[in-house]
Amino acid sequence: MNTCGNCSVREAAICRSLSPCELEELKSLGCERVIEQGHTVMWEGDESVMVGNIIEGVFKLTASTADGEEQTLGIMFPSDFIGRPFGATSSHSVTALTDARICTFPRAAFDHFARDHADLEHSLLSRSLTELDRARQWMVILARKSARARVATFLLEMAERLAPDAGGAYGDKPARFELPFGRQDMADMLGLTIETVSRQLTRLRSEGVIETPNRRSLAVLDRRALEAFAKAG
Amino acid sequence: MNTCGNCSVREAAICRSLSPCELEELKSLGCERVIEQGHTVMWEGDESVMVGNIIEGVFKLTASTADGEEQTLGIMFPSDFIGRPFGATSSHSVTALTDARICTFPRAAFDHFARDHADLEHSLLSRSLTELDRARQWMVILARKSARARVATFLLEMAERLAPDAGGAYGDKPARFELPFGRQDMADMLGLTIETVSRQLTRLRSEGVIETPNRRSLAVLDRRALEAFAKAG
DNA sequence: CGTTCAATTGATACGGATCAATGCAAGTGG
DNA sequence: CCACTTGCATTGATCCGTATCAATTGAACG
Numbered sequence: 001m002n003t004c005g006n007c008s009v010r011e012a013a014i015c016r017s018l019s020p021c022e023l024e025e026l027k028s029l030g031c032e033r034v035i036e037q038g039h040t041v042m043w044e045g046d047e048s049v050m051v052g053n054i055i056e057g058v059f060k061l062t063a064s065t066a067d068g069e070e071q072t073l074g075i076m077f078p079s080d081f082i083g084r085p086f087g088a089t090s091s092h093s094v095t096a097l098t099d100a101r102i103c104t105f106p107r108a109a110f111d112h113f114a115r116d117h118a119d120l121e122h123s124l125l126s127r128s129l130t131e132l133d134r135a136r137q138w139m140v141i142l143a144r145k146s147a148r149a150r151v152a153t154f155l156l157e158m159a160e161r162l163a164p165d166a167g168g169a170y171g172d173k174p175a176r177f178e179l180p181f182g183r184q185d186m187a188d189m190l191g192l193t194i195e196t197v198s199r200q201l202t203r204l205r206s207e208g209v210i211e212t213p214n215r216r217s218l219a220v221l222d223r224r225a226l227e228a229f230a231k232a233g
Numbered sequence: 234m235n236t237c238g239n240c241s242v243r244e245a246a247i248c249r250s251l252s253p254c255e256l257e258e259l260k261s262l263g264c265e266r267v268i269e270q271g272h273t274v275m276w277e278g279d280e281s282v283m284v285g286n287i288i289e290g291v292f293k294l295t296a297s298t299a300d301g302e303e304q305t306l307g308i309m310f311p312s313d314f315i316g317r318p319f320g321a322t323s324s325h326s327v328t329a330l331t332d333a334r335i336c337t338f339p340r341a342a343f344d345h346f347a348r349d350h351a352d353l354e355h356s357l358l359s360r361s362l363t364e365l366d367r368a369r370q371w372m373v374i375l376a377r378k379s380a381r382a383r384v385a386t387f388l389l390e391m392a393e394r395l396a397p398d399a400g401g402a403y404g405d406k407p408a409r410f411e412l413p414f415g416r417q418d419m420a421d422m423l424g425l426t427i428e429t430v431s432r433q434l435t436r437l438r439s440e441g442v443i444e445t446p447n448r449r450s451l452a453v454l455d456r457r458a459l460e461a462f463a464k465a466g
Numbered sequence: 467c468g469t470t471c472a473a474t475t476g477a478t479a480c481g482g483a484t485c486a487a488t489g490c491a492a493g494t495g496g
Numbered sequence: 497c498c499a500c501t502t503g504c505a506t507t508g509a510t511c512c513g514t515a516t517c518a519a520t521t522g523a524a525c526g
Contacts (some may be wrong), residue, residue, distance in 0.1 A: 064267050066464035071376050073369045084366075086359050091366040109415040118351035125358040126319050128365060133317075135368040140296050140304045143375040143424030147482065183505065191376030196482055198506055215491085215505070231299035271487055380514065416473065426515060448473070448523080 003027075007103075012079035013053045014127065017119040026113055026120075030105035042083060042094040050104050051083030056182040057100020061092045062188065072189035074135065077161060081127055085111050097180045138151045142191045143163040145233070150190040152229035155210065159220045174211070175220040182215070204229075236260075239334075243287060245312035246286045247360065250352040259346055259353075263338035270328045275316060275327040283337050284316030290333020291413040294325045295421065305422035307368065314360055319343050330413045375424045378466070383423040383460035384433040388443065390451050407444070408453040415448070435464075 004010060004023045030052065035041060042050070044063055056075055061073040061082075067075060073092050076082055084090050084105060105113075114121050143151055162177035179186075187194045206209045209226060211219040220226060237243060237256045246409060248256060268274060275283070277296055287309055294306040294315075306325050309315055323441050338346075347354050360464065374386055397412035412419075420427045438441045442459060444452040453459060 024410065061369075063369065065373055065377050067466060069377050071373045072371055084362065087362065087366075091369060091381055115351075118348075118354065121351065121354055121358055122348065125354055125361060128358060128361040129317065129320065132361060132365045132368060133320075135365060135372060136294075136296065136306045138323060139368065139372055139375055140298055142372055143304050144298050144302050193483060194505080195484085195507085199482095202506070233300055427473080428475085428516085429514060432514095435474070 007055065009053060009055055009079035012202050014081055014120060014123040015053065018117065018121040022117060022120075028104070029109045029113060030102060030103055032103050034180065035098055035100040035102060036101050038092055040095040041082045041102070042090050042092075044090060046090055046177055048084040048090045051081070051085050051107050051110050052102045052104035054078050054080050055101040055103055057102075058097045059094050059100065060097055060181070060185065060189075063092045070188050071191065072185065074131070074138075081124065085114060085124070096188055097185065100128060145217070145230075147190075147192055147196050147200055148203075149230050149232060150192065151186075151197060151204070152226045154186065154190055154216070155204075155220060156223070156226050157231055159223070160217075175223070177218060179216050179218055240288065241310035242286060242288055244403055247314055247353060247356040247458045248286065251350065254349060255353075259338070262342045262346060263336055265334060265336050268333040268335060270329055270332050273326055273328040274335070275323050275325075277326045279323055279324060280338050281317040281320055281323045283330055284314070284318050284340050284343050285335045287311050287313050287315060288334040290335075291330045292327050292333065293330055293418065293422075294327055295415070296325045303421050304424065305418065307364070307371075312465035313423070314357065317355070318342065318347060332419065343456075378463075380425055380429050380433050381436075382463055382465060383425060384419075384430060384437070385459045387423055388421065388437075388451070388453060389456070389459050389463055391451070392456070408456070410451060412449050 001166065004015065004027050007013075007015075010016065014114055015026065018026060032055070033052075041059075042048075056078055059076040059080075059082060061076065062070050062075055065071050075097075076094075082094050082102070114124065145153070158179065159175040159177060162179075163175040179194075183194045183197055187197045190197065201210070201212060204226075205212055207225070209220075209222045209229075211221060213219065237260050238253075240246075240248075240353050243249065248259070251259060258457065265288070266274075274292075275281070289311055292309040292313075292315060294309065295303050296306055308330075309327075312337070315327050315335070326369065373391065374383055378386070391412065392408040392410060395412075396408040416427045416430055420430045423430065434445060437459075438445055440451075440458070442455045442456060442462075446452065
């Protein structure tokens with residue numbers, strides 16, 4: 001039987017704010033679920049019925065425009081919180097980009113529990129404020145930056161999150177990592193088409209800034225160059 | 234002397250969650266400030282030193298790109314909360330678009346007070362989640378929609394917020410209102426140039442969808458048409 | 467009446483979307 | 497083991513929308 005004690009995201013997720021006893025109580029409300037790649041766990045516009053923590057895997061949040069295009073609103077990693085508490089409808093869909101495991105709670109039960117545990121709500125608030133800052137950062141990118149700058153920004157963020165070991169500000173070692181998604185997802189995220197993304201990657205490769213050993217893997221060879229592109233127009 | 238009792242946003246702001254006694258306590262921490270149009274009360278990148286509620290007036294949140302362009306991240310109205318609690322730096326600037334009054338608190342003192350008053354934190358959380366949803370909606374618009382759709386969406390939102398009386402879903406009466414900002418601010422918000430905004434307004438006017446009696450005032454004559462434009466490409 | 471600043475209008479250039487074709491790897495069945 | 501399919505990525509050619517540069521109009525104000 002699984003216990004919160006050996007949970008791999010225990011210290012990073014919102015649960016960190018709970019005492020062992022409270023944890024036990026929360027745990028009794030929820031259950032762990034295994035999600036297959038590509039499966040959607042929440043739908044845009046649906047009533048919000050569940051919330052939870054990502055234990056393992058990567059998810060995307062998406063919304064669709066009235067004319068059918070899909071926009072990715074964010075990428076969520078292990079220890080991130082997904083779902084909309086205290087609200088009737090979910091403003092976005094949540095879909096697994098990889099096989100995943102999540103720790104889920106019925107929304108109503110979670111809401112009630114949260115209201116009784118101020119520290120948990122505080123964690124959630126803190127996290128929401130960070131998410132808000134992040135979303136606003138992306139707004140700037142989507143509104144103003146060129147395709148090249150968008151791709152560069154994206155690659156830097158992915159390198160940071162998926163290959164955190166490889167080099168800091170002046171990291172001279174190539175950051176190598178596996179993308180948890182294909183070109184279409186990248187395009188959806190960056191507000192570009194798949195062709196444009198492809199062209200930019202090709203260009204960066206030909207300039208020696210990155211390497212693309214295969215479809216899903218990527219290496220950042222020249223971080224400084226990427227940073228420059230990300231800042232420029 | 235001003236008291237919270239007769240505050241015009243008392244019932245809409247986060248303070249609604251406090252008892253008269255708690256309110257008194259919070260009030261003692263802060264003070265009311267009058268802000269002139271155009272004045273910036275918080276700067277992007279600065280340490281977050283104050284937070285507060287808008288009592289009167291309209292503010293914009295902005296961030297700048299590395300190459301100097303300004304992007305507006307959101308518009309805040311009376312009863313909205315501004316500033317970044319629980320965080321060291323502010324991710325955006327906050328500037329008054331009109332003459333305004335705000336009820337401000339030193340950030341550290343507010344943080345401390347909030348942590349002792351779960352209901353206040355709950356209000357703040359609820360508000361943050363709504364803001365997050367709103368920000369993500371804008372992301373979709375900025376990433377995917379045409380200039381025409383952006384302007385249409387914007388006008389609909391302004392009509393709703395600035396002329397709430399004039400017609401609901403099928404509102405056939407023209408919604409007339411005063412914009413609290415000029416073309417440059419609109420452009421900054423929509424991720425367009427001032428020229429493009431102007432052209433779209435001209436076009437909508439020539440099609441009989443809107444009227445622009447003067448620079449700052451606006452009337453939506455055909456709401457349905459705007460809605461159609463907002464949804465399309 | 468001239469000054470000033472914002473808004474509008476016009477002409478052109480360019481970036482990314484779109485449409486269409488090709489390339490490439492993994493899987494399938496003969 | 498090799499033809500064939502299938503799904504994604506890449507590359508190419510063209511078009512369209514918005515930015516950009518530049519000029520004009522219009523309103524507010526001294």
